[in-house]
Amino acid sequence: MNVDRLTPEVVDAALEKSGAGSVVYLIGAGGCGMSGLGHLLLDLGHGVAGSDLVENAEVRQLRERGATIHAGHAAANLAAAQPALVAYSAAIRTDNPEINEARRLGVPLVPRAVLLAALLRRQDGICVAGMHGKTTTSAMLAFALDRMGVLPSYAVGGVVPQLAFHARFSPLAPVAPQPVAAPAATAVAMANRWFVIEADESDGTLSQFEPQHAIVLNIDEEHLDHYGTFQAVSEEFARFAERTRGLLVYCADDPNLVALFAQRPNAVSFGFNLTAKYRIEFKETRFTPEADDAASSFAVWRGSELIGNFSLRLPGEKNISNAAAVVALLTELGHGAADIARVLYEFRGAARRQQELYRGRGLRVFDDYGHHPAEISSTLRAIKGLGCQRLLVAFQPHRYTRTRDLVHQFATCFQAADRLWLTDIYAASETPIAGINGLTLVEAVRHEGQAVEYKASLAELRAAVKAAMRPGDTVLFLGAGDITRAAHELSKELQAQKPITADEIHRELKALLGSRTICRRNEPLAKRTTLRVGGPADVYVEPDSEAALATVLKFCADYSVPVMLLGRGSNLLIRDGGIRGVVICLANDAFSRIEVDGEQLRCGAGARLKNVSVEARRNGLAGLEFLEGIPGSIGGALRMNAGAMGAAMFEVVESVRFMDLRGRIYERHAKDIEVHYRHCPLFKSHIALGTVLKGRPDAVEAIEERMSAYSNKRWNTQPRKPSAGCIFKNPVSTPAGKLVDQLQLKGTRVGGAAVSDEHGNFIVNDGNATAADVLALIEIIKIKAKELAGIELQTEVEIVGEPLAG
Numbered sequence: 068m069n070v071d072r073l074t075p076e077v078v079d080a081a082l083e084k085s086g087a088g089s090v091v092y093l094i095g096a097g098g099c100g101m102s103g104l105g106h107l108l109l110d111l112g113h114g115v116a117g118s119d120l121v122e123n124a125e126v127r128q129l130r131e132r133g134a135t136i137h138a139g140h141a142a143a144n145l146a147a148a149q150p151a152l153v154a155y156s157a158a159i160r161t162d163n164p165e166i167n168e169a170r171r172l173g174v175p176l177v178p179r180a181v182l183l184a185a186l187l188r189r190q191d192g193i194c195v196a197g198m199h200g201k202t203t204t205s206a207m208l209a210f211a212l213d214r215m216g217v218l219p220s221y222a223v224g225g226v227v228p229q230l231a232f233h234a235r236f237s238p239l240a241p242v243a244p245q246p247v248a249a250p251a252a253t254a255v256a257m258a259n260r261w262f263v264i265e266a267d268e269s270d271g272t273l274s275q276f277e278p279q280h281a282i283v284l285n286i287d288e289e290h291l292d293h294y295g296t297f298q299a300v301s302e303e304f305a306r307f308a309e310r311t312r313g314l315l316v317y318c319a320d321d322p323n324l325v326a327l328f329a330q331r332p333n334a335v336s337f338g339f340n341l342t343a344k345y346r347i348e349f350k351e352t353r354f355t356p357e358a359d360d361a362a363s364s365f366a367v368w369r370g371s372e373l374i375g376n377f378s379l380r381l382p383g384e385k386n387i388s389n390a391a392a393v394v395a396l397l398t399e400l401g402h403g404a405a406d407i408a409r410v411l412y413e414f415r416g417a418a419r420r421q422q423e424l425y426r427g428r429g430l431r432v433f434d435d436y437g438h439h440p441a442e443i444s445s446t447l448r449a450i451k452g453l454g455c456q457r458l459l460v461a462f463q464p465h466r467y468t469r470t471r472d473l474v475h476q477f478a479t480c481f482q483a484a485d486r487l488w489l490t491d492i493y494a495a496s497e498t499p500i501a502g503i504n505g506l507t508l509v510e511a512v513r514h515e516g517q518a519v520e521y522k523a524s525l526a527e528l529r530a531a532v533k534a535a536m537r538p539g540d541t542v543l544f545l546g547a548g549d550i551t552r553a554a555h556e557l558s559k560e561l562q563a564q565k566p567i568t569a570d571e572i573h574r575e576l577k578a579l580l581g582s583r584t585i586c587r588r589n590e591p592l593a594k595r596t597t598l599r600v601g602g603p604a605d606v607y608v609e610p611d612s613e614a615a616l617a618t619v620l621k622f623c624a625d626y627s628v629p630v631m632l633l634g635r636g637s638n639l640l641i642r643d644g645g646i647r648g649v650v651i652c653l654a655n656d657a658f659s660r661i662e663v664d665g666e667q668l669r670c671g672a673g674a675r676l677k678n679v680s681v682e683a684r685r686n687g688l689a690g691l692e693f694l695e696g697i698p699g700s701i702g703g704a705l706r707m708n709a710g711a712m713g714a715a716m717f718e719v720v721e722s723v724r725f726m727d728l729r730g731r732i733y734e735r736h737a738k739d740i741e742v743h744y745r746h747c748p749l750f751k752s753h754i755a756l757g758t759v760l761k762g763r764p765d766a767v768e769a770i771e772e773r774m775s776a777y778s779n780k781r782w783n784t785q786p787r788k789p790s791a792g793c794i795f796k797n798p799v800s801t802p803a804g805k806l807v808d809q810l811q812l813k814g815t816r817v818g819g820a821a822v823s824d825e826h827g828n829f830i831v832n833d834g835n836a837t838a839a840d841v842l843a844l845i846e847i848i849k850i851k852a853k854e855l856a857g858i859e860l861q862t863e864v865e866i867v868g869e870p871l872a873g
Contacts, residue, residue, distance in 0.1 A: 073177045075275055078152070078185035081175055082113075085151035091182075092148050092174075093117030094165050095156030096136050097126045100179050100267065103222045103234030104154060105129045107186055110236035116148035118165060128232065142168035150174055154182045157270045158496045180272035183222060183264065186236070187276060190220055190262040193396070194276050196307060197284030197318075198268070199442045203381070204284060204389040205265040206230075206417040211393060211410040212261055215402065219261040225436070226418035233417075237262075266307070269293065274306035280314040280400075281307070282392045283328070285321045288476075289439055292468035292497070301327060316396050318388060319343035337367075337395040338388060345369055345395035347387060350376075362412070363387055367394050375404025378412045382421060383449025419551060421446060425558040428567065429538025429625040431455065434554040438465040438547040440476035446545065447483035456539030460484035461532050461553065463525075463546030464492045464508055467500040478511035484543075486535055487512070487519045490528045493548025529553040533560070538575075538625065567626045569605040572649065576608065579618055584655075585609035592641050592650065595633060597698055598791040598830075600838045601641025601868060604631075604650035611655050613756060617730030620754070623649055624729045631867060632754050634703030635675065638792045643838045644869030651754075653702060658756070663688070667721065668760040672702030676709075679760070684770045688762025690719055692773045696781040698792070701758055706750035707865075708742050712777050717742045721759040728752060745796060745863055786823040788831035794845060795828055796863045803860060804828035810851050817843040839871065 082089075091108050093101050096117030102125035105115045115134035118141070119126055126136050137144045145153065145165045153169040153176045169176045177185075187194075195205040202225040209221035210229055222234040266276050269290045286304055294300045305327055308315055315331055317324045319338035328334045337345040350364040365387050367374040379390045390411055397407050416422065425432040431453075437446045443462070451458050460481060464470045470477065470492055481487050489512070491505035505521060512519045522528040528550075532542055544554035567575075573588045580586055590607030593599050610616040623630045629648030633639075653659075658673035663686045670679055676694040679701065683691040693714040697704065704716045705723060720737040727733070733753075741748050795803035807813065807827030815822045819836030822844065823829035830841055845862065852858045 073175060073181060075181055075184035075188060075277070078175070078177055078182055079188050081152060082185065087112035088114060089151040090114035090116055090148050092145055092150035092153045092165070092169075093136075093155075094140065094153065094163060095119055095159050096129060096134075097121055097123045098156050098158065099125065099224050099226065099233060100183075100222075101154070101156050102126070102129055103224070103232075104179060104182060104186075105134055106132070106232045106234040107183075107220075107222060107236045109134065110238065111186075116144075116150060118144050124226075140165050145169060145174075146172070152177065152182070154179050157267075160496055178270065178272060180267060180270065181275055184272070184275040184277070186222075187262055187264055187278065190237070191260045192262045192264055192276065192278035192280075194264045194266040194278040194281045194307075194311070195284070195392075196266045196268060196273060196281060196304070198287040198289045199437075199439060199445070200284045200385055200389045201265050201267075202417050202436070203386065203420050204282060204392055205263055206233075207389065207411070207414050208282070208393050208396070209263040210414050211397060211407065212263065214410040214413060215406050217261060219263050221263040222265060223263075223417065224265040224267065225420065228418060229413075229415060268300070268303060268307075271303060273303050274310060276307065277310045277312070279312055280396065281311040281316065282396060283308070283315065283317045283324060284389065284392065285318055285441075286323050286327075287439065287441055288473065289469070291472045292466065314396065314399055316392055316399075318392065320388065335395055335399060337391045339384075345374070345391060345398070347391045349384070349387060365391070367391055367398075369398070374398055375408055377404075377408045380412065380414070381416050382452055383445060385445045386421075386449065421449060424554055425561050427561065427625060427627055428564065429540070429622065430536055430561065431541045432554060432558050432561065433541065433543045434551050435543060435545050436547050437545050438469070440473055440480035443477075443545060444480040444483070447481065447543070450541060450543050451483050453541065455541035457485040457537075457541070458483060459486045459488075459532060459535060459540055459542045461488045461490070461528050461542070461544050461550065463490050463528075463548050463550035464505060465547040466495050467492055467497050467503045470508060471500060471503045474508060474511050477508055478515045481512060481517060481519075484517075487517065488522055488528055488531055489519055490522050490525060490550070493546065493550070495548070525550060525553040529557050533557055538622075567628065569647075572626070572628055573606045576606065576619060576622060576649075579622060580608070580615055581611065583611040584615045590650070592633070592636075592645060595652070596636030596639050596641060596791070597789060598636075598640060598836075598841065599789040599832050600643070600836055600841060602643045602645025602838075602871065604646045606649045607652070608649055609652050609654050610657075612657050613726070613732070616651065616653070616726065616754070617732075619649065619651060620726065620728050620730040630728060632702065632706075634673075634700040634706075635698060637697070637699040637703065638707060638709070638864050640791055640838060640841055640864050640866045642842070642866070642868035643871035646868050653700070653754075658702075666762050666764065668762065669757065670701045670760060671757045672700065672705070672755045674701045676700065676704055680774065683760075683762050684767060684774060686762075687764055687767050687770070689765035689770050689773075690762050691760060692770060692777055695774050696777050702750075702755040705755045705758060706747055707745055708747050710745070712780075715744075717747070719760050719762070721761045723758045724756045725749070725753045726756055728754075732756065784826055786825045786829050786831050788823070788833065790823065790829045790831045791841075791864045793828045794830050794862060794864050795848075795860045798858050798860065800858065802828070806852060806856060806858065806860075807848060810848075810855055812848055812851060815844065815847065817841075817847070820844045822848070838868075842866070 095101050097119035118137040142164045145168045195201045206223045206227045212219040220237040316335045317328045319336035319340040336343045339347045346368045348366040362378040364378045366376050419436040422434045437443045509521045587607045589603045592601045631650050633652045653673035658671040660671045661682045662669040676697045680695040693712040709716050724734045804827040818840035819833045820840035823831045849860045852860045
């Protein structure tokens with residue numbers, strides 16, 4: 068059968084005639100496109116057989132689903148399968164033995180894209196096309212529809228970690244193509260009928276597809292080995308547009324697309340261009356306290372109408388543009404902005420598209436499929452925007468023809484790299500071209516004035532990059548070939564490294580921080596708590612500024628070092644083995660300032676609560692008197708929502724400024740912070756920097772009188788010996804101190820720790836107590852309360868650290 072005559076219509080009819088259970092043979096089954104076909108065919112009830120030269124995760128997935136995939140190509144493989152149809156990848160050479168066997172046996176033989184276009188006819192297709200970004204965009208669209216409950220069919224040309232497989236055929240009955248309707252009606256009528264396809268243009272098969280709707284992202288001087296000229300590329304996209312029955316969503320930032328599509332009646336434009344129907348307005352790239360990744364926020368406008376505000380956790384302007392394409396199409400199909408915003412924020416990308424493989428020890432490693440100069444330039448800008456100190460880039464050119472045709476563009480696309488390595492060309496299925504190799508590109512880059520190193524093999528490349536890395540670097544491996552192996556191997560080597568030692572932590576932090584920041588090894592912590600027990604900190608740091616604090620936190624995050632914040636040491640019990648990792652105390656004057664502004668007090672996290680209450684009294688501000696008797700700092704009081712005399716911290720808080728564990732700063736109003744009795748969840752994973760407290764005007768004498776009364780009550784009812792404050796939270800039925808008194812446990816002791824005679828909810832240190840003594844005494848009280856009163860006491864004091872070894 069003549070391959071040229073196997074149109075999608077003919078192939079679809081042949082598959083229908085062969086019936087469910089018939090076998091389709093895939094030559095090159097391990098590629099993303101071919102393995103996706105395998106999943107679609109299995110979903111439709113066909114048997115799948117095939118072959119590939121390598122065994123990868125995609126091959127294993129197909130085998131787990133019942134496919135027979137051979138290692139290597141051989142005529143006997145195909146003969147054994149007795150297929151009704153054979154499909155082959157564009158990477159397969161025409162002299163492949165299985166192709167020859169299919170021809171000999173007269174089995175219908177089709178390119179991958181033709182078979183995919185045939186399957187597209189069974190539902191209402193949405194094709195995503197363009198030279199760059201179509202994998203990310205098709206994955207994003209499929210993910211969005213899936214998460215919004217539409218359950219689409221899809222075929223994405225890359226692995227999508229958030230989807231079980233990168234291709235799926237929804238088990239719904241086929242429907243005939245529907246005419247384009249009003250947006251809302253379309254969304255209802257077409258629900259669960261969509262088939263999202265990444266439509267490849269590389270081999271001239273783009274115009275084989277006949278979708279209901281299409282997204283076109285860009286066109287460029289690409290695949291000239293097939294097309295010959297850019298004019299031929301444009302003509303292929305024009306034919307594709309003609310075959311699109313419904314909406315043609317295109318990027319107005321690409322002048323070539325504007326020239327091709329702007330006058331079409333079904334065209335819908337998107338982009339940063341002011342003339343776009345769906346116009347993007349970039350807002351900012353920010354870090355949220357709930358996530359450890361950057362989120363780019365942007366708005367989309369339709370004329371003067373704000374469609375909505377959106378956030379995307381993929382870096383770079385191009386990804387925002389890709390997301391806007393999805394926003395435009397989904398809006399046209401009747402989906403609401405709130406639903407679209409929710410699913411876009413959840414999307415984490417496709418494999419090998421700015422995919423982070425490793426983060427730790429001050430380093431990040433990314434793997435990206437980019438292989439065209441425009442893609443490379445965009446990707447470097449996006450990764451650079453994540454805030455790395457240096458960007459190290461390793462690139463493997465893909466195809467001799469592309470390198471030859473675009474060498475001058477390649478020569479200038481790496482400008483954002485701080486260090487650059489190139490290796491030799493990944494040929495794909497091409498025959499080498501004399502005089503075109505990796506060194507050709509190296510010379511071109513050097514001619515433009517950029518330093519570059521050449522490494523002939525991936526092993527040498529990986530070793531060179533590893534030798535050059537230092538904390539603060541981001542490493543990016545680029546290319547459509549097997550350079551991904553070098554990226555993964557380097558990441559595995561980094562993951563296998565031994566954890567950083569306490570001596571190394573101390574040495575590195577001393578080198579990073581200024582002389583005014585205190586940084587000590589094995590610092591005793593007992594003297595820094597009001598209970599006067601506990602072991603040492605591996606490393607103890609008192610930063611002299613917010614910048615120094617951010618440096619410490621980022622270092623600890625990069626090296627996976629545990630961090631603990633120590634306030635004034637009240638309400639804290641440190642075990643005798645001490646604290647592993649880094650203990651940070653904001654005792655420096657830079658964090659202890661108190662400023663009065665009208666009825667507000669701006670207080671640093673290290674400010675003593677007693678000093679805050681005194682300053683409020685001096686300025687005639689009431690409502691903060693209860694702080695006088697709490698032996699702690701602002702930061703600790705916020706963390707614990709500390710209280711006394713019937714009042715609690717967050718009752719007087721207006722706003723809080725805080726830092727996450729990578730050193731990024733935020734501010735929130737108190738009303739937006741979740742608070743519980745003696746607990747604020749936000750500060751389990753964030754560090755308070757300061758707060759704005761609200762007072763109310765009153766006479767200084769009246770404030771002084773209340774403070775004196777509170778002080779007298781505290782000293783008349785609470786012990787003067789070292790303690791951690793109240794040990795237990797008050798049960799609903801009775802105060803904890805009263806319960807301990809009723810159980811006749813006052814005076815009970817273990818070693819140097821004793822239940823206070825003044826207040827049953829205090830355990831005091833008689834001078835030689837250990838943390839183990841205090842913990843044993845706590846356990847005795849809890850057991851007695853359960854046995855004799857049926858009450859489960861919960862500790863209010865925070866217990867941290869390690870038990871004493873041995």
